[in-house]
Amino acid sequence: MLRFLLAAAMAVAPAAAQPFPAEAEEAAATLMARALEDETGYQVIEDLTTEVGPRLAGSEAEARARGWALARLRSMGFENVRVEAFSIPFWAREGEALRIVEPFPQALRITALGGTVGTGRRGVTGEVVRFESLGALMAAPMDGSLEGKVVFVDEGMTRTQDGSGYGVAVAKRSGAAQEGAKRGAIAALIRSVGTDQHRFPHTGMMRYEEDGEKIPTAALSWPDAEQLQRAMERGPVTVRLDLSVVTEKDAPSGNVIAEIPGRTDEVVLIGAHLDSWDLGTGAIDDASGVGITTGAAKLILDYVAETGEPPLRTIRLILFGSEEVGLLGGKAYAEAHADELGDHVAAAESDFGAGRVWQLETRFAEDAQEAGDRLARILAPLGVARGGNEAEGGPDLTAIAEAGVPVVTLKQNGWDYFDLHHTEDDTLDKVDPDDIAQNVAAYAAFAWLAANAEEGFRGGEATQGAQ
Amino acid sequence: MLRFLLAAAMAVAPAAAQPFPAEAEEAAATLMARALEDETGYQVIEDLTTEVGPRLAGSEAEARARGWALARLRSMGFENVRVEAFSIPFWAREGEALRIVEPFPQALRITALGGTVGTGRRGVTGEVVRFESLGALMAAPMDGSLEGKVVFVDEGMTRTQDGSGYGVAVAKRSGAAQEGAKRGAIAALIRSVGTDQHRFPHTGMMRYEEDGEKIPTAALSWPDAEQLQRAMERGPVTVRLDLSVVTEKDAPSGNVIAEIPGRTDEVVLIGAHLDSWDLGTGAIDDASGVGITTGAAKLILDYVAETGEPPLRTIRLILFGSEEVGLLGGKAYAEAHADELGDHVAAAESDFGAGRVWQLETRFAEDAQEAGDRLARILAPLGVARGGNEAEGGPDLTAIAEAGVPVVTLKQNGWDYFDLHHTEDDTLDKVDPDDIAQNVAAYAAFAWLAANAEEGFRGGEATQGAQ
Ligand SMILES: [Zn+2]
Ligand SMILES: [Zn+2]
Ligand SMILES: [Zn+2]
Ligand SMILES: [Zn+2]
Numbered sequence: 001m002l003r004f005l006l007a008a009a010m011a012v013a014p015a016a017a018q019p020f021p022a023e024a025e026e027a028a029a030t031l032m033a034r035a036l037e038d039e040t041g042y043q044v045i046e047d048l049t050t051e052v053g054p055r056l057a058g059s060e061a062e063a064r065a066r067g068w069a070l071a072r073l074r075s076m077g078f079e080n081v082r083v084e085a086f087s088i089p090f091w092a093r094e095g096e097a098l099r100i101v102e103p104f105p106q107a108l109r110i111t112a113l114g115g116t117v118g119t120g121r122r123g124v125t126g127e128v129v130r131f132e133s134l135g136a137l138m139a140a141p142m143d144g145s146l147e148g149k150v151v152f153v154d155e156g157m158t159r160t161q162d163g164s165g166y167g168v169a170v171a172k173r174s175g176a177a178q179e180g181a182k183r184g185a186i187a188a189l190i191r192s193v194g195t196d197q198h199r200f201p202h203t204g205m206m207r208y209e210e211d212g213e214k215i216p217t218a219a220l221s222w223p224d225a226e227q228l229q230r231a232m233e234r235g236p237v238t239v240r241l242d243l244s245v246v247t248e249k250d251a252p253s254g255n256v257i258a259e260i261p262g263r264t265d266e267v268v269l270i271g272a273h274l275d276s277w278d279l280g281t282g283a284i285d286d287a288s289g290v291g292i293t294t295g296a297a298k299l300i301l302d303y304v305a306e307t308g309e310p311p312l313r314t315i316r317l318i319l320f321g322s323e324e325v326g327l328l329g330g331k332a333y334a335e336a337h338a339d340e341l342g343d344h345v346a347a348a349e350s351d352f353g354a355g356r357v358w359q360l361e362t363r364f365a366e367d368a369q370e371a372g373d374r375l376a377r378i379l380a381p382l383g384v385a386r387g388g389n390e391a392e393g394g395p396d397l398t399a400i401a402e403a404g405v406p407v408v409t410l411k412q413n414g415w416d417y418f419d420l421h422h423t424e425d426d427t428l429d430k431v432d433p434d435d436i437a438q439n440v441a442a443y444a445a446f447a448w449l450a451a452n453a454e455e456g457f458r459g460g461e462a463t464q465g466a467q
Numbered sequence: 468m469l470r471f472l473l474a475a476a477m478a479v480a481p482a483a484a485q486p487f488p489a490e491a492e493e494a495a496a497t498l499m500a501r502a503l504e505d506e507t508g509y510q511v512i513e514d515l516t517t518e519v520g521p522r523l524a525g526s527e528a529e530a531r532a533r534g535w536a537l538a539r540l541r542s543m544g545f546e547n548v549r550v551e552a553f554s555i556p557f558w559a560r561e562g563e564a565l566r567i568v569e570p571f572p573q574a575l576r577i578t579a580l581g582g583t584v585g586t587g588r589r590g591v592t593g594e595v596v597r598f599e600s601l602g603a604l605m606a607a608p609m610d611g612s613l614e615g616k617v618v619f620v621d622e623g624m625t626r627t628q629d630g631s632g633y634g635v636a637v638a639k640r641s642g643a644a645q646e647g648a649k650r651g652a653i654a655a656l657i658r659s660v661g662t663d664q665h666r667f668p669h670t671g672m673m674r675y676e677e678d679g680e681k682i683p684t685a686a687l688s689w690p691d692a693e694q695l696q697r698a699m700e701r702g703p704v705t706v707r708l709d710l711s712v713v714t715e716k717d718a719p720s721g722n723v724i725a726e727i728p729g730r731t732d733e734v735v736l737i738g739a740h741l742d743s744w745d746l747g748t749g750a751i752d753d754a755s756g757v758g759i760t761t762g763a764a765k766l767i768l769d770y771v772a773e774t775g776e777p778p779l780r781t782i783r784l785i786l787f788g789s790e791e792v793g794l795l796g797g798k799a800y801a802e803a804h805a806d807e808l809g810d811h812v813a814a815a816e817s818d819f820g821a822g823r824v825w826q827l828e829t830r831f832a833e834d835a836q837e838a839g840d841r842l843a844r845i846l847a848p849l850g851v852a853r854g855g856n857e858a859e860g861g862p863d864l865t866a867i868a869e870a871g872v873p874v875v876t877l878k879q880n881g882w883d884y885f886d887l888h889h890t891e892d893d894t895l896d897k898v899d900p901d902d903i904a905q906n907v908a909a910y911a912a913f914a915w916l917a918a919n920a921e922e923g924f925r926g927g928e929a930t931q932g933a934q
Contacts, residue, residue, distance in 0.1 A: 050697045053573030061573070106520030106528070106748075109891065198665055199747070199892045223894040227748070230517045230895075280666070281573075281694070424576065425666045427690040428697075 349394020365459025508762025816861020832926025
């Protein structure tokens, strides 16, 4: 059925004044059809999550993930497979516990937020003061009213398809500790940034303000946040928080890169992040992205081998390191490749789980909108609609997008993403192979078309690579 | 609507030769209607799970639960509120971890099975040998072929409404360690006895054979069992198991009892178990049963106060201690009350979660079947159908049922029960107040009718209490 739709879509395509050559569009249709029958993407996800498992930024496990990726990409036949190394400040959890001490002694399930300080061996004990939202805490006077207290920012998160609830909810991840400390609090707890109702706390990076007091901070699972709230409805509640963490100034990380060489110096970039949080195996965040983009690149690689015709531009696959701890791989790439960014024609990162792509967003120049429209039309048989022109492209592309590289977001259905995001429960069984294949199809078509487009997407370009 | 149905059901009831007096049936209808509007049952569940939380058999938390129950039942106005103390062998988990050592180093989520021995500080390290089922392990030769190995019984569990999948699956909980040890294994792992696909291992009691070798044993969550299986598909896998446990010979436990005195020495018993596993707050197992039966008893208590007419027989509410570790509260009750069991007219325990009652099973004498049929007809407006006559009555009633006490099972929908059973995720948020109210209605009607039935349910009885 889809194969028929693809053929029909191609058949009605006008022949002239198009952003993509007709042969490139035909190749894209072939790649999409093959992708839907191909299991490479899913297999990569399975292998990475099984053979490496959790792979915390800067850890020995992340190093093993790089080794795994190098071997895998080389055996697949990619060119210029390499690691671009950089180093990062390392943080890891060692132990974490929260107990209600009074009046209802019991353990609550928490997880330390990435970057938090530890509590020391004696823990931190104090009465809990609850705030409905970060805004409510920020509205509290800076008069030492929270001196010696444990603040609890009990703010929920709205479930949305596009993940827009995350941006709102995530502010408390740093904000609770920052704003609590300013008011004299000794620790900060938050209701997890997540949408599930299971007993899985969600981790994620937090930051202290420079020169601000650093107080330990952790997230409660949804049921535990409810439990703490219920306990507090019955009167004052004292808790004891124990966090122990390990930090190092310089730990090794790196981006793994592989290429399908083109006929020019221009580059189309697709990628995902290789690191994950330590709690789960990072199947949806972001082994899925690794599988999707590697699967797409492999289909193109095989197509090129079959036809003997390389793409106009080089297709570069990047598996970024240390995304979770501050988009460090993306920043390192932007720095290392600052000189060539002008030759980067387009980029897209897959980092929103394992759901199907439902929308194509672009960030192209005004006079390159036709290319975006055409791209969406080619992807339409996959169930992809045209979105707006304010794409972010993916977290690790933030720096290069700021430097002017046109980016695309193949937006995935994120309805369930924050049920699992940054929890222990982020494991392979949550990934549907058919949904991955649909993503692979979209990335393969996008990468091939961008790599063979008549012009770039920066506008006002007469020739390739012109700025 | 239900109120109308109840009235209609009563209106068509024949007037003569019935097992229950007409006034008792009218009172039952009133109690059912009130139950559906009453929140006491749910409130008890909330209070117990919040104000006590987890309450492991023999622990200080279980003692707090008894104190909580005494105070609550007294303040509700019950008579003869008391603890019947007994002591138990105590077991508690202290630490638990499983790691793949080779070839894919990573942690897997496990929980120690109740009663297991520890591994010692150095842990137990060995190659994993997987068996599809306990039967497959039992079919393995007793020739030392598992010498130094870690057995892994990777048997699933079938989801059913009536929980019948549990009986099959639970055999491996003791069987893996028993049968593994006989063949020289040094540790035993099982896929959790549960139906969910989240990263929650399910605990539960295991037993060693007398004079058998005791090897440490633990359960993997569903995703971790899948992960171990996937790792093993790639070649030999070595794991390290670390379990540390605490045991004591004699720890205090007890049954909490409250009564609505009747006009004779005969007794109708309803109850649930007060203890829970340590991982969750035991909301569905078995604070729900505590709430359901306490809520039902309280409705009757209020009705009696209102009418000034006590029931014919005493209604005794029992909150059993130490069910989870071997039905010890039920056994202690049967022993302590051996002399009066002949006066126990009927008994029912609620211990299958928070789902709605859909069937009434009895274990009545052949010539008391009419009473069972009539009872089912009275409960029909609640959505309860007549089941068979092989009721078990509930785990803590096993001993008294064997001693001849007629039992009833108000069978609940257990479709989701084993998703949460004996996991961390067994928390209050999984309990629906409306479903609890329906259970309370069924228990209130049952208890009142049994306490006022014309005759008992043992058959051949001319007068009350005759054996
Ligand atoms: Zn990510
Ligand atoms: Zn992430
Ligand atoms: Zn139970
Ligand atoms: Zn149980």
